[in-house]
Amino acid sequence: MSDIALDMRHHKRAFADYQPKHFLWSVSADGKVATITLNRPERKNPLTFDSYAELRDLFRSLCYATDIKTVVVTGAGGNFCSGGDVHEIIGPLTRMTMPELLDFTRMTGDLIKAMRACPQPIISAIDGICAGAGAMIALASDMRLGTALAKTAFLFVRVGLAGADMGACSLLPRVIGQGRASELLYTGRSMSAEEGLQWGFFNALHASETLLAEAQSLATQIAAGPTFAHGVTKKLLHQEWNMGLDEAIEAEAEAQAICMQTRDFRRAYDAFVAKQKPVFEGD
Numbered sequence: 001m002s003d004i005a006l007d008m009r010h011h012k013r014a015f016a017d018y019q020p021k022h023f024l025w026s027v028s029a030d031g032k033v034a035t036i037t038l039n040r041p042e043r044k045n046p047l048t049f050d051s052y053a054e055l056r057d058l059f060r061s062l063c064y065a066t067d068i069k070t071v072v073v074t075g076a077g078g079n080f081c082s083g084g085d086v087h088e089i090i091g092p093l094t095r096m097t098m099p100e101l102l103d104f105t106r107m108t109g110d111l112i113k114a115m116r117a118c119p120q121p122i123i124s125a126i127d128g129i130c131a132g133a134g135a136m137i138a139l140a141s142d143m144r145l146g147t148a149l150a151k152t153a154f155l156f157v158r159v160g161l162a163g164a165d166m167g168a169c170s171l172l173p174r175v176i177g178q179g180r181a182s183e184l185l186y187t188g189r190s191m192s193a194e195e196g197l198q199w200g201f202f203n204a205l206h207a208s209e210t211l212l213a214e215a216q217s218l219a220t221q222i223a224a225g226p227t228f229a230h231g232v233t234k235k236l237l238h239q240e241w242n243m244g245l246d247e248a249i250e251a252e253a254e255a256q257a258i259c260m261q262t263r264d265f266r267r268a269y270d271a272f273v274a275k276q277k278p279v280f281e282g283d
Helices: 003-011 049-064 086-093 098-117 133-140 155-159 168-176 178-187 193-199 208-223 227-242 245-259 263-273
Strands: 024-027 033-038 070-075 122-126 129-131 143-146 151-153
Touching: 033 049, 033 208, 049 098, 070 133, 070 208, 098 133, 122 133, 122 208, 129 133, 133 151, 133 168, 143 193, 143 208, 155 178, 168 178, 227 245
Parallel strands: 033 070, 070 122, 122 143, 129 151
Antiparallel strands: 024 033
16 A cells, blocks of 8 residues: 555544534434534624634545535524624724735635535535625535525625625626626625525525424435545536536546446446345445
């Protein structure tokens, strides 16, 4: 075994016992589905410098997880996330130097990069307020489930900033279209749940009382699939934005050839021959 392979194996570990300081973390009984709960309900779950950094570091490290196959992100108390804490982030930002400000904006962008780079599909379960950085966490997720009460706002302009924040000008047009994204980013207005569903921001809407269970059920369904192949799908969904069609087809040919060498591909074939449902193990 090569030194690189040994190093990768050394870093692999289970995340079932992960204990964050700035949000809640729970794992399903089978160890495959993790749920992150932003837990400052008295203030609609705003982010702080520390919670930004901890979320970034968690998503960066999930590539080494031996157990977690999908991640659900939600908020406590009937809201998803109100964005950066006005008193703990926005106030201090007004007193920072340019190098300090750039360190902060790069850190928040690194959270989005980490979410897109981690191999696990991410599902956001969004009720109530979903604003600013919270809207960006939702946008960076692979899928979004909402409720009729969900109000999503990219409200950077309302605090005197550009709509260009944490990748919004790249991600949002790809999800809902250039014109709709432009309106939301220029005005900072809330997108209603029904608009979000019609425009493709939400995959589905559910009742508030069943939202988290629906998200976890979807995550469980995906976790039962060929998770190595899911990671390849996520990677190419991200990378192909910057490819021409010929490049994309070649990248997918190479990726699929790799997936055809997995045991899960053989398991699917053997199950088909035996007229059984395949049981995937992610390798």
